[in-house]
Amino acid sequence: xxxxxxIGGGQAGLSCVAKLRSGGHRDPITLIGSEAVPPYQRPxxxxxxxxxxxxxxxxxxxxxxxxxxxxxxxxxGMTVTAIDTGAQMLTTNTETFCxxxxxxxxxxxxxxxPAAIGGDLDGVFVVRDVSDVDAMAPRFIKxxxxxxxxxxxxxxxxxxxAAKLGLQVTLVEMADRILxxxxxxxxxxxxxxxxxxxxxxxxxxxxxxxxMGDRVVTGAALxxxxxxxxxxxxxxxxxxxxxxxAETAGIDIDNGIRTDVHGLTSAAHVWAAGDCASxxxxxxxxxxxxxxxxxxxxxxxxxxIMGAGKDYVxxxxxxxxxxxxxxQIAGLNTGYDRIVTRRGDGGxxxxxYYRGEELLAVDAANDARxxxxxxRLIEAGKSADPAFVKNPDFDLKALLK
Numbered sequence: 001x002x003x004x005x006x007i008g009g010g011q012a013g014l015s016c017v018a019k020l021r022s023g024g025h026r027d028p029i030t031l032i033g034s035e036a037v038p039p040y041q042r043p044x045x046x047x048x049x050x051x052x053x054x055x056x057x058x059x060x061x062x063x064x065x066x067x068x069x070x071x072x073x074x075x076x077g078m079t080v081t082a083i084d085t086g087a088q089m090l091t092t093n094t095e096t097f098c099x100x101x102x103x104x105x106x107x108x109x110x111x112x113x114p115a116a117i118g119g120d121l122d123g124v125f126v127v128r129d130v131s132d133v134d135a136m137a138p139r140f141i142k143x144x145x146x147x148x149x150x151x152x153x154x155x156x157x158x159x160x161x162a163a164k165l166g167l168q169v170t171l172v173e174m175a176d177r178i179l180x181x182x183x184x185x186x187x188x189x190x191x192x193x194x195x196x197x198x199x200x201x202x203x204x205x206x207x208x209x210x211x212m213g214d215r216v217v218t219g220a221a222l223x224x225x226x227x228x229x230x231x232x233x234x235x236x237x238x239x240x241x242x243x244x245x246a247e248t249a250g251i252d253i254d255n256g257i258r259t260d261v262h263g264l265t266s267a268a269h270v271w272a273a274g275d276c277a278s279x280x281x282x283x284x285x286x287x288x289x290x291x292x293x294x295x296x297x298x299x300x301x302x303x304x305i306m307g308a309g310k311d312y313v314x315x316x317x318x319x320x321x322x323x324x325x326x327x328q329i330a331g332l333n334t335g336y337d338r339i340v341t342r343r344g345d346g347g348x349x350x351x352x353y354y355r356g357e358e359l360l361a362v363d364a365a366n367d368a369r370x371x372x373x374x375x376r377l378i379e380a381g382k383s384a385d386p387a388f389v390k391n392p393d394f395d396l397k398a399l400l401k
Contacts, residue, residue, distance in 0.1 A: 001025055001027050001100065001101070001305065001306060001307075002027050002028075002099075002100025002101065003027060003028040003029075003030070003097075003098065003099050003100050003101075004017075004020060004025065004027070004028070004029050004030070004099065004100065004101045004102075004103065004305060005029075005030045005032065005090065005097050005099040005101075005102050005103070006029070006030070006031045006032065006102075006103040006105055007032050007080050007090070007102070007103065007104055007105060007106055007245070008032070008033065008103075008104065008105030008106045008107055008274070008276075009031060009032070009033020009034065009035060009038070009039045009074075009076065010033075010039055010042065010105060010107045010274065010275075010294070011039065011041070011042070011061065011274065011291055011294040011295060011298075012105035012107070012273045012274030012275070012294040012295070012297065012298040013031055013033070013039060013103070013105035013274075013298070014031070014039040014061050014062065015273075015294065015295045015298035015299055015302075016103050016105060016273060016298040016299070016301055016302045017029050017031050017070075017072050017302075018062075018070075019298065019299040019302035019303065020302045020305065020306070021070045021071075021072065023302060023303060023306055024306065025302075025305070025306055027100075028071075028073065029071070029072045029073065030072075030073040030075060030097060031067070031072055031073070031074050031075065032075045032078050032080060032092065032097075033074070033075065033076050033077075033078065034077070034078065034079050035076065035077065035129060035130070035131070036076050036077045037056070037060070037076065037130060038060050038061070038062060038063070038064055038067075038074065038076070039060070039061045039062065040056075040059040040060050040061055040130060041059050041061060041291075042128075042291075043291060043319075044059060045059075045127060045128075045129075045130060045132075045133045046127045046133070046154055046157040046158050046161065047157055047160075047161060047321050049130070049133055050127075050133050050136075050137060050140070050158070050161050051140075051161050051164065051165065052137075056130065059130065075092075078092050078093060078094060079092060079093045080092050080245060081093060082245075082248065082249070083102070083245060083246075083248075083249040083270075084249070085249055085250065085251070085267040085268070085269075085270055088100065088102070088269060090102065099269070100269065101269050101270075101271065101305050102269060102270045102271070103270075103271045103272070103273060103298075103301055103305075104245070104246055104251075104257055104265070104270065104271065104272040104273075104276060104277070105272070105273050105274045105276065105294075105298060106241075106242035106243075106245060106246075106257075106274075106276045107241075107242050107274055107275045107276055108239035108240060108241050108242055108275040108276065108289060109128070109239060109240055109242050110126040110127070110128040110235070110237075110238075110239050111235070111237045111238045111239060111240060112126060112235060113149065113208070113211070113233075113235045113237070117208065117209065117210050117211060118210060118211025118212065118213065118217060119211065119235070121211055121213050121215065121216060121217040122213075122215055122216040122217065123139075123213070123216050123217040123230075123231070123232040123233060124211065124217055124232070124233045124235065125232065125233065125234050125235070126234070126235050126236075127154055127158055127234060127236065128239070136232065136234065139231060139232045140161070140162060140165050140167060141165075141167070142165060142166035142167065143166060143167070143168065144167045144168070144231045144232070145167070145168045145170075145228075145229060145230050145231045146162050146167050146168070146169055146170070146230065146231065146232055146233070146234060147170050147171075147172070147208075147220050147228060147230045147232075147233045147234070148162075148169065148170070148171040148172070148233075148234045148236060149171075149172055149208050149233065149234070149235045149236065149237060150171075150172075150173065150235060150236035150237040150238070151171055151172075151173030151175070151177075151178030151179060151180075151202070151204070151236075152178075152179065152181065152182065152236055152237075152238065153179070153182070153320045154236040155171060155173075155178075155234070155236030156171070156178065156179075156191060156195065156236075156320070156322055157320060157321065157322055158234050158236060159171050159195060159200050159322075160195070160198070160321075160322040160323050163195070163198040163199055163200050163323075164198070164323065168201075169199070169200045169201065170200075170201040170203065170228060170230075171195070171200055171201070171202050171203070172203045172206045172207065172208060172222060173202070173203070173204050173205070173206070174205070174206065174207035174208075174223070175204070175205070176204060176205050177192070177204050178191060178192060178202065178204060179191065182333075183333070183363060184333070184336070184339045184351055184353065184363070185339075186339050186341055186351045187327075187351050187363045190349065190351075190365060191322065191327075192204075194322065194323060194325060195322075198323060203222070203224075206222050206223055206224050206226075207222065207223040208220060208221075208222060208223070209221045209222060209223050211233060217230060217232065217233055218230065220233065239275070239289065241255070241256035241257070241275060241276045241277075241278075241287060242275075242276050243256060243257055243276060246265070246270075246272070246276075249267065249270075250267070251265050251266055251267050251270060252265065252266035254278055254285060255278045255285065255286075255287050256272075256275075256276055256277050256278035256287040257272040257276050257277050257278065258278055258285075259271070259272050259273075259277050259278065259279050260279075260280070261279070261280050261311040261312055262300075262301075262304045262309065262310065262311065262312065263277070263279070263297060263300055263301035263304055263312055264304070271301045271304070271305065272301075273294065273297040273298040273300075273301045274293070274294040274297060274298060275287070275288075275289045275294065277297065279297070279312060279314070281314055286314070286332070288314060288316055290316065290317070290318050292315075292316075292317055292318075293314060293316065296312070296314070296315070297312055297314070300312040315375075315379050316329075316330070316331060316332050317329060317330050317331075317375060324366075325365050325366055326365070326366055326368075327363060327364070327365050328363075328364045328367075328368065328371035329361065329362070329363050329364075329371075330361060330362045330364075330371055330374045330375035330378055331353070331359075331360050331361030331362060331374070331375070331378040332360065332361055333353040333360050333361040333363075334360070335355050335360065336353035336354060336355050336360050336361070337354065337355055337356065338353075338354050338386075339351050339352065339353060339354075340352040340354065340386040340389050340390050341390060342367075342370060342389050342390055342392065343392055344366075344367050344369075344370065344392065346366070347366060348364075348365065348366045348367035348370075349364075349365050349366075349367065350362055350363065350364040350365065350367045350370035350371070350374070351363040351364075352374065352384070352386070352389050354383075354386065357383055358383055359374070359377055359378060359382070359383040359384050360378070361374075361378070362374030362375070362378070369396060369397075370396060373396045373397065373399060373400060376400060377399060377400070382399075384396075384399045385399075
């Protein structure tokens with residue numbers, strides 16, 4: 001099988017090298033990461049790590065000793081500058097590597113606010129790497145004024161931490177409602193009410209026009225004409241797949257690095273997995289930004305490097321923690337035409353997405369039972385009678401029979 005080089009020290013990169021070793025690959029493996037720390041969990045960055053409940057060491061997916069024990073060469077703080085797919089060679093800022101198989105697990109990069117509107121001022125942050133959170137954490141002081149730009153899950157999670165710590169939080173969302181791109185109006189309403197109950201000033205249909213300040217941000221002009229005084233700003237305006245390296249190497253791009261059902265790109269012996277990769281799904285092509293997808297797709301690629309010939313079949317699921325609410329999402333809601341709401345005990349609620357009679361997805365807030373049953377139904381290709389779903393007295397478990 002030969003030397004496998006994996007570019008990307010995140011969840012997908014680690015999952016790939018770990019699966020290669022546990023699956024019996026005995027030839028050299030090199031994992032290249034651009035950050036100075038070993039692969040770590042990203043979801044807690046905007047939650048437990050930011051609030052101080054999780055130390056940096058506990059973020060690590062594996063301690064350094066693991067890589068020595070498994071004879072995996074770990075290159076940290078290294079940037080890959082070019083790939084020559086014909087010569088099967090890559091160049092970094094310090095050395096070159098030859099490979100027999102190459103895996104691109106380059107992840108995604110946060111969209112930043114344009115410099116023209118003050119996005120390059122000190123005090124303007126994104127939430128992507130541990131260094132981003134380390135830089136902003138000292139500003140989370142009770143009474144500080146923070147503006148969060150973007151009402152997606154990253155922005156809302158940052159808002160929940162800030163509100164819990166006693167900051168004055170304003171969140172602006174240019175779209176008509178928070179979570180508009182990813183969730184139903186019902187889910188949006190649930191989280192709008194949750195945040196407002198915790199004192200967050202949510203302004204929907206309002207964008208950012210200009211950040212003010214001389215080198216350091218001190219204020220913001222909003223699209224509705226209002227002005228805010230701020231101590232710092234967090235931009236949660238989405239991410240883009242990290243495709244530049246692949247594109248420069250002549251590898252096909254299609255909403256990410258284009259792969260086939262096995263995870264192989266348009267270049268021989270070059271694979272891709274995780275946030276950066278798009279793949280066939282139910283007659284179309286999708287790209288998923290989630291930890292489960294990063295793990296499962298990377299492990300599938302590892303198996304296929306070892307000759308398994310397995311198709312990658314995605315089973316999408318996601319989660320978000322805000323205040324004392326755990327949102328669990330099963331499936332993809334694209335194309336839904338109606339929502340069925342189910343209310344449970346103690347404030348638990350779930351929103352079931354249908355297209356005609358087909359169950360597409362479930363958003364479950366503090367309702368693990370609804371989530372698990374919905375997930376099993378969706379993965380089995382089964383639906384659920386909406387009349388049963390919305391009846392709080394009906395035992396959902398009966399749907400699995």
